[in-house]
Amino acid sequence: MAGSMYNKILRIDCRKKSASDWTVPDDVKDYIGGMGYGTKILVDEVSPQVDPLSPENKLILTVGPLTGTSAPMFAQSCIVTKSPLTGTILNCYTGGFLGPEIKFAGLDGIILEDRSEEWILIYIEDGRVSFHSAQPVLGKSTGETEEFMKDKFGKHVRTLSIGRAGENAVAMASIFSETRTFGRGGSGAVLGSKHIKGIAFRGSQGVDVADRKGFAELTAGNMQIIKKACAEEYNLVGMFSRVGTGAGVGMINGKGALATQNHIYGVFDRGSEIDGYAYARKFYTRAISCYGCPVHCGMLHKFRKKDNTESWLRGPEYETMFSLGSDLLNGDPVTLAEANQICEEYGMDTLTTGVTTAWALEMAERGIIKEPGLHLKFGDRNSILGLLRKIGEREGIGDLLANGPKKAAEITGMDTLSCSMQIKNSGFAAWMPRRMKGLALAFATSNRGACHKRAPIGAEITGQVDMDTIEGKPAMVKEIQDKVNAIFTLIGCRFHEFVTHTDYYTGFLEAATGKKLSVEEFIRVGERIWNLEKLFNLGAGFSRRDDNLPGRCFEPIKGEKSEGAVMTHEQFKTMLDEYYSLRGWNHGGVPETRKLKELGISRYESLLK
Amino acid sequence: MAVGFDIDAQKCTECERCMMACSLMKLGYIQLGHSRIIIRRQWPEPPGINICRFDDCEGQPCIEVCPVEAIANRDGLVLIDRDTCTGCEACVDACPHQAIRMDDENLALKCDFCGGEPACVKECVSEALCKRGV
Missing domain, CATH: 1.10.599.10 (Aldehyde Ferredoxin Oxidoreductase Protein, subunit A, domain 3)
Known part of the structure; x- marks a missing residue:
């Protein structure tokens, strides 16, 4: 191994259940790694006109030159594919420990090609690939699928998986990796279209660098900078390190830029009840890092659900405080946590799913859409949780909403598109374009x-x-x-x-x-x-x-x-x-x-x- | 002279920088399987932190159980003599902190406190792992 890359990518033919090593060619190496590799390979190998859910689409999962090294804040891995939500090229990311494990398995990435006839799990150990039936976990949540793979392949494996949303081709289905997620763009539906329920990685190989001394010096210098930022009271990264990304809600709300009630308003009067400080104050809180990260912004909270059962969640993150909080007029931290959990179980992007839900609630209040058994009111717990489940199941009105916010509005017609807060069918993040x-x-x-x-x-x-x-x-x-x-x-x-x-x-x-x-x-x-x-x-x-x-x-x-x-x-x-x-x-x-x-x-x- | 760590698992954020530091110190590159400290995830509870506790380990059963006297306490530093170790794994089973394991050469491997300045402690940003002093 010269330097920190293995120059090896696994090509996995899902139909034939076979895999081959692909030596990364020089013209791909010019793109450095990560998103660069994924984009170059997809553009070279997949026609822009393919149906994203057809076997012709590919899903490329990559790591980069700093993955698995001691450089702080490089834990993420990247997926590039053609998005079933937007129809554009997609790049999306997950934190946690998946990326380093891919590198430790001696790989710079994997390319998933074609489609398996039956639902499968894939296990990759130090570059060797095996295929297994996914029958025991079909219909199960992302967490249950992960647990199954850890039982089957070993407790130290790092995993990615889809839930029922990915199985049901929900356009905003995401891929989860141990509470972190490849959130945007519907990569979960692409994995589902290939009939892959989950992938587990295990690597025992090392990561070295070309210049050990120089790298150690850079790491030490960068660690000092980040630690200093974490110690500062008003540094955003410092605030994230103390209460998570939800620290930002108050600042945005104070500037009238926190999208509220489907982006009609810029201030949520109950914002301070669902922000990072509120969760830290109200619930047991423990900071958890991605690999090698001194910021540790992922906050684990234990809480009691409305049905009085004990539960826990790593989150919600800042963006979700908007999409399943302010944008739905939901000021209840328990309902927000449970809504987040539903998205995690089903494997759905909280952003686009929340934005689509906000649009649906507004349309229902205008009398344009309805759903038996649900009031469909902003701020109403049952409406919110009920709609999320229906989207994940593609059941009732959920089948319409599962197409994403733009397509749902286009199908509905009646001038409902102008208040569908999306671009290219991807839901807005927490920020207000009119304000910024x-x-x-x-x-x-x-x-x-x-x-x-x-x-x-x-x-x-x-x-x-x-x-x-x-x-x-x-x-x-x-x-x-x-x-x-x-x-x-x-x-x-x-x-x-x-x-x-x-x-x-x-x-x-x-x-x-x-x-x-x-x-x-x-x-x-x-x-x-x-x-x-x-x-x-x-x-x-x-x-x-x-x-x-x-x-x-x-x-x-x-x-x-x-x-x-x-x-x-x-x-x-x-x-x-x-x-x-x-x-x-x-x-x-x-x-x-x-x-x-x-x-x-x-x-x-x-x-x- | 007391050798040991002050460990507070509640403060540990599970970033594994300690494992990285251990591997870098002992191998020069990162291979977490060779780390002599292991962070064991048990969400939602704080992690298990598997590392030799030195003077805080009651009875130090690894020393007792070793049939060839390869493990000894030298001024508080409990060390394994690799030339003497036969790889019988008795110490692995005896360690109450699951801090000993077998390496690629099938010899017992554990923390040696880096001779007095543990690399893992320097890397721990949340102060979950501190040095008691030598």
Whole structure:
């Protein structure tokens, strides 16, 4: 092993139940790892026009050069596939311990191809693959499936699994890994379409780096920076380390930017009853880390359910406090925890599922949809928990909602689309585009639909820049999209960049692998990936028309503190034109030939034909 | 002179940096199977922390049970002499803290306190694992 990568990816043919080693070729290595590998391989091997749930789609699970090393906050692994929710290319991530275990198994990733005839579990031990019947766990929750695999393959395995939502092809089904989740975009339905219920990994091999001394010095330096941030009272990462990501709710709510009641309002009057501090105050709380992470933002809470049984949950996270909390007018921390648990059992993205539920509740209150046995009222426990189960089961109204918020509105008709808070059928994250104009552009232009991971949220919410202005936002959005894409080749936690200078990424990369890149070259890899994704989406039929916001974003936010924030069509058009121009794309959002040449991806222009 | 750890499992966040540090110290690279400290997840409860307790281990049964006297207490540091160890695994079974296991060469392996400055302690950010002093 030279450096921290094994240069080996397993290709698994699900139909033939066979696997072969694939040596990573040099043109893939140019994409560093993680999201870069996944994007390059998918674009090379899968037509943009395939049905995401057909055997022709592939699911690529990768790790990066820093996975499994001592570098802090690089625990995540990445999935790239074509999304059944959005129809775009998808990249999504899970924390925990799955990524390091894949690396310890001597792999840089796996590629799942074709479809198994029968439901299976896959076990991968040090690169060797075996296939097993999933019959005993069919219909079971993600947690039960995980437990079954630990019993069957050994208690030390690290797993990923789907629940009933993935089995039922729910468009926002996600893949769970020991309470962490590949949340966005419906990767759980893709795994389900391949008839894979779960995968367990076990690795006993090591991870070495090219320059041990240099790497140790960088790790020590970076650890000092993160520990210092954790000790600071008003540092966001420090707040996360104390009460979890839910620490942020109060700040957002205070600025009138916490989406409430399907994004009608920007303030939730019971926000402080469901935030991170409330959970820490009301319930037993224990901080749990991902592999090697000094921030430990994943909070385990023990609580008593409404039926008086003892239970526990790792979460809810900040975004879920919006999607199953404020957006549904749910101010009860127990109901929120139980709603989170239902999403975990079924294996569903709490964001898009919550956003779709909020839309359904509003439509029901307007008399447009109904469901026997459920009142369908905002804030009503039974309505919320009932709808979530129905989505997971694709039962009754749940069958409509399981298509995602945009498709459900399109099927329903009657001008219900304008209040479906999604982009490309992916539900909004907790932030309000009308309140934060840079975020609005980031949501609209994201290659995976309504993505908050590549938005200038920090700068806007902390007041470094005026969140209401459109000035300078296109350049900011482009910069952060390219930078985060580059960081996701190493699969750094998104919070890592909050406190760490970009020099660290190139420093770590060189010390781990010997690959020397300037910061500019590193970010250029991110831009190349961004354009490759864009070409795939254009090839799939997307256009400028899809880089847009739902109608509600062009109406003022109601309520106090939000100052009636609104986006005008003119403002949005100005930002989008400037953004396309900065990207070297034409007015329709299509990359110009010279831009593709500059990025070294001219040959992918054929995707546009 | 007391050798031991102050361990508070409630504070442990299960990040496994201690296991990483142990492996890096002993091997120079990361291979968690070779770590002499093991964090054992038992959600929702705090983890089990398997490591030699030295002076805090009552009776130190590993020393007693070793048929070839390969384990000895040297000024508080309970150490295994690899040249003498025959790999019989008696100490593995006897250890009340599940802190001894067999390595790739089938010899008993346990924490040696890094001679006085345990690498794992330095890496523990939550102070779940502290050094009592030598």
